[in-house]
Amino acid sequence: MKSFLTTLFALFAVTAANAQSLEECRRLAREHYPETRQYDLIAETEQYNLSNAARAWIPQVALSGQATYQTATPAYPDAFKSILAANGMDMNGIRKDQYKVAIDVSQNIWDGGLYSANRAISKAEAAEQRNRLEVSLYELQSRVDNLYFGILLLDERKEQTEAMINLLESNLNRLRSLYSNGVATQSDADAVEAELLTAQQTLVQVETSRASYVNMLEILIGKELESERLEWPAMPEVASRNSARPELAMFDAQERKVEAQRKAVKSAVMPRFSAFAQGYYGYPGLDMFKSMVSSEWTLNAIVGVRMQWNIGAFYTQKNNLEKLNAAKRQIALQRDVFMFNTGLQTAQEDGEIARLRKAIENDDRIVELRSSVRKAAESKLDNGVIDATELLQKITDETTAMLNRSRHRVELLQAIYKLKTTLNQ
Numbered sequence: 001m002k003s004f005l006t007t008l009f010a011l012f013a014v015t016a017a018n019a020q021s022l023e024e025c026r027r028l029a030r031e032h033y034p035e036t037r038q039y040d041l042i043a044e045t046e047q048y049n050l051s052n053a054a055r056a057w058i059p060q061v062a063l064s065g066q067a068t069y070q071t072a073t074p075a076y077p078d079a080f081k082s083i084l085a086a087n088g089m090d091m092n093g094i095r096k097d098q099y100k101v102a103i104d105v106s107q108n109i110w111d112g113g114l115y116s117a118n119r120a121i122s123k124a125e126a127a128e129q130r131n132r133l134e135v136s137l138y139e140l141q142s143r144v145d146n147l148y149f150g151i152l153l154l155d156e157r158k159e160q161t162e163a164m165i166n167l168l169e170s171n172l173n174r175l176r177s178l179y180s181n182g183v184a185t186q187s188d189a190d191a192v193e194a195e196l197l198t199a200q201q202t203l204v205q206v207e208t209s210r211a212s213y214v215n216m217l218e219i220l221i222g223k224e225l226e227s228e229r230l231e232w233p234a235m236p237e238v239a240s241r242n243s244a245r246p247e248l249a250m251f252d253a254q255e256r257k258v259e260a261q262r263k264a265v266k267s268a269v270m271p272r273f274s275a276f277a278q279g280y281y282g283y284p285g286l287d288m289f290k291s292m293v294s295s296e297w298t299l300n301a302i303v304g305v306r307m308q309w310n311i312g313a314f315y316t317q318k319n320n321l322e323k324l325n326a327a328k329r330q331i332a333l334q335r336d337v338f339m340f341n342t343g344l345q346t347a348q349e350d351g352e353i354a355r356l357r358k359a360i361e362n363d364d365r366i367v368e369l370r371s372s373v374r375k376a377a378e379s380k381l382d383n384g385v386i387d388a389t390e391l392l393q394k395i396t397d398e399t400t401a402m403l404n405r406s407r408h409r410v411e412l413l414q415a416i417y418k419l420k421t422t423l424n425q
Contacts, residue, residue: 021231022148022417025221029144030137032222038133046126053118056111062104069097074288093292094284102280109305112270117263124257131250138246140220142421147217149414151230154210156406161203164399168196171378171395175388178381188388195392236416243342244424251335258328265320271309278302342422349419356412363405370398 030036075093108115175189218224278301284291285298377394 020225020227020229022145022233025148025217026141026144028221028223029140032220033137033140035133035136039130042126042129042133046122049122049125050119053115053122056115056118057108060106062106063102064104065101067097067099071096073098074292076292094288095295098283099297100280100282102278102282104276104278106274106276106306109273109275111267111272113263113267114270114272117260117267120260121257121264124253124260127253128250128257131246131253134246135250138421138424142418144217144220145414145417145421147213147220148230149410149417151210151213151217152232152413153407153410154206154213155230156410157403158203158206158210160399160402160406161199161206163402164395165196165199165203167374167395167399168192168199171381171388171391172196174378174381191388191392195395233413233417235413236420238416238419238423238425242423243339243346245338245342245422246424247338248335251331251338254331255328258324258331262321262324265317265324268310268313269317271307274306274308276304276306345422346419349415349422353412353415353419356408356415359408360405360412363401363408367398367401367405370394370401374398 073094073096172189172192175192179186179189214225279299280301281297281299283295283297286300286302287298290298374391374394374397377391381388381391
């Protein structure tokens with residue numbers, strides 16, 4: 001059966017080098033689709049996020065300045081001031097108006113794993129966005145396939161309609177000849193001519209529909225078709241029923257993002273260590289006794305190690321982790337629903353392929369029989385045994401059989417490619 005179908009479709013394959021192929025149309029549509037440009041934007045955003053995360057390890061520098069007035073300042077005891085005054089020394093203590101221009105420098109030593117978590121979140125978010133975009137572009141492939149196979153089907157219908165027109169014209173000439181010889185009636189010729197005009201109308205409709213399909217396909221691929229003909233795709237093999245859809249990769253990326261967020265929640269309760277340095281120019285200085293004697297501005301500096309521990313993060317840690325667990329279960333549920341629907345769709349498409357294969361087995365024989373019956377009817381018409389109405393019925397039956405055969409072949413190809421698209425093979 002497989003070799004028979006392969007041979008059957010090989011007879012209808014278009015081998016011209018300039019024929020447009022399905023794979024080429026898919027590629028062009030993907031390249032032309034505006035949404036494709038989001039890949040560059042996603043990569044750019046990812047680099048910005050990663051760069052921002054890395055800058056947490058760059059020394060943080062802050063400039064500040066202040067001028068204050070306070071109601072009280074350190075001063076000498078009154079008894080000590082009296083002794084100093086007796087010796088001719090006036091020392092009133094630190095002034096109440098104070099000024100400072102400072103620079104603070106801080107360098108992370110250990111951030112509790114926050115940098116690593118933020119970096120993982122940035123990568124996971126970018127991967128999720130890329131896979132979500134891939135899902136959207138994957139749906140574009142089905143739109144291209146529907147238009148492509150629609151054009152192939154219209155080409156077959158056009159070919160069969162033209163064959164029917166030629167057949168009707170031949171029989172119309174025969175009837176006119178019989179009428180001139182007094183064997184047929186005018187009504188017989190009129191009936192065939194009416195059917196001929198109807199077939200010509202159908203041909204115009206088919207050509208109009210094809211032009212519309214071609215226009216939509218050209219819009220999708222962003223260029224005119226290189227040839228009026230479309231290449232018949234080769235009969236593909238569906239190797240297995242294992243799905244490799246981009247949705248599965250998107251679910252994986254979402255799970256990785258949840259795990260990265262879990263690390264960020266855990267790092268929030270960890271202490272953070274940093275080295276710091278502060279230098280300022282102002283009054284009073286670090287030497288209080290000197291500032292009590294003189295109000296001159298001085299340079300001052302402090303260096304050290306700082307530990308910060310946000311104990312309040314423990315209050316919400318449990319709830320935040322449970323939210324992430326719920327998010328992960330939701331992703332698993334979405335995956336199960338997707339796999340269920342994909343399995344259901346695969347079974348439906350398998351059934352459709354089996355039906356079409358079975359139908360194709362008898363199509364050639366049906367066409368052969370209908371053609372034989374029509375030829376016999378033409379012979380009977382010449383002998384005056386049947387009228388034009390019966391002949392038209394035989395012609396219609398033959399044309400319908402030929403159209404069904406062509407339709408089944410195109411539909412079988414489309415069904416197999418649809419199954420491959422469903423499984424992303």
